[in-house]
Amino acid sequence: MFNFNEKVVLETEQSGLDIIKKVEQLVDHICQEGYGNLFFVGIGGTFAYAKQAESIVKCQSTLNLHVENAADLIALGNYHLTDKTIVIIESKSGDTPEIVKAVDYVHTLGAKVIGYIGNSESILCKKVDHVIHGNSGPYYFWLSVALRFMYHHGEFGDYHDLMQEIQHLPSTLLNVQKHADLGCEDYAEKYKDAPIQYFIGSGNLEGWAYCYAMCILEEMQWMRTKFVSGADFFHGTLEVIDRDTCVILFKGEDNARSIMDRVHNFVEKVSANVTVFDTKDYAMDKINEKYRGLLSPFVMRAICQRISVHLEHKRRHPLDIRRYYRCLDY
Numbered sequence: 146m147f148n149f150n151e152k153v154v155l156e157t158e159q160s161g162l163d164i165i166k167k168v169e170q171l172v173d174h175i176c177q178e179g180y181g182n183l184f185f186v187g188i189g190g191t192f193a194y195a196k197q198a199e200s201i202v203k204c205q206s207t208l209n210l211h212v213e214n215a216a217d218l219i220a221l222g223n224y225h226l227t228d229k230t231i232v233i234i235e236s237k238s239g240d241t242p243e244i245v246k247a248v249d250y251v252h253t254l255g256a257k258v259i260g261y262i263g264n265s266e267s268i269l270c271k272k273v274d275h276v277i278h279g280n281s282g283p284y285y286f287w288l289s290v291a292l293r294f295m296y297h298h299g300e301f302g303d304y305h306d307l308m309q310e311i312q313h314l315p316s317t318l319l320n321v322q323k324h325a326d327l328g329c330e331d332y333a334e335k336y337k338d339a340p341i342q343y344f345i346g347s348g349n350l351e352g353w354a355y356c357y358a359m360c361i362l363e364e365m366q367w368m369r370t371k372f373v374s375g376a377d378f379f380h381g382t383l384e385v386i387d388r389d390t391c392v393i394l395f396k397g398e399d400n401a402r403s404i405m406d407r408v409h410n411f412v413e414k415v416s417a418n419v420t421v422f423d424t425k426d427y428a429m430d431k432i433n434e435k436y437r438g439l440l441s442p443f444v445m446r447a448i449c450q451r452i453s454v455h456l457e458h459k460r461r462h463p464l465d466i467r468r469y470y471r472c473l474d475y
Contacts, residue, residue: 158318204400263280320428343373350445375407425437
């Protein structure tokens with residue numbers, strides 16, 4: 146496999162698992178002290194991760210949770226945000242401007258902030274009330290935060306069982322990448338120069354489809370994409386799909402799969418350029434079947450990591466090069 150390091154993959158996933166105990170200790174402490182409600186606040190990719198966690202909570206919990214784009218929160222506010230609120234944020238750099246401003250804003254209202262921060266010397270590490278260091282395990286962070294609060298709320302009784310099961314994720318996701326590689330390379334070769342690509346996802350993969358289209362392909366590869374939710378697809382986007390339109394479907398195994406099946410059935414009749422990445426195609430031998438839907442974002446992210454490797458090579462465009470982001474003042 147091209148540019149593939151098994152040791153790095155396993156270590157990266159394990160570092161994600163390693164933060165779970167820290168999350169548990171922190172959430173346990175907050176629940177013991179008491180709180181009013183929860184706000185997940187992000188921007189770009191971190192907003193997408195927060196939305197994935199929200200998709201779990203809203204389907205399985207009565208937690209009082211609000212998910213906000215940081216820029217919107219600063220500009221518009223939210224009357225549900227009070228001095229009893231716990232705000233959860235993430236920033237790999239530790240200085241994301243909108244997140245820094247959002248933390249300052251919520252502090253003026255007396256809210257407390259949990260931060261998952263990559264740079265231990267950053268400004269956000271100094272500003273948040275509770276910090277967890279790390280930058281390679283955002284899925285593990287958001288999933289464990291959401292489920293631990295749910296557990297203390299008397300919900301998701303499978304919490305401890307799931308936490309045992311996901312100890313197998315590093316080796317599982319390593320095998321997913323191996324299995325997915327040829328299909329990812331084929332996609333990258335066919336569509337590396339496509340004029341525009343439509344990415345469609347639903348349920349707990351809606352956030353990842355949005356994130357991969359915008360934060361990876363647009364930002365890191367300068368490719369023109371459009372994200373569309375599977376639920377909205379038939380209310381506008383279907384009319385611009387024709388024989389030559391490039392359509393990518395992210396299909397998971399939660400209850401939103403029926404939405405994606407409907408989209409899939411339609412686009413296969415209309416377009417000759419449909420690519421389907423389906424988590425159901427990948428083995429998770431050591432993980433209980435009932436958790437597959439919950440863990441679909443982990444699998445899809447592993448698949449997309451191989452897509453990114455091949456696009457970077459075939460387009461001769463390193464993922465870390467930007468034209469404007471953090472290069473110009475705006």
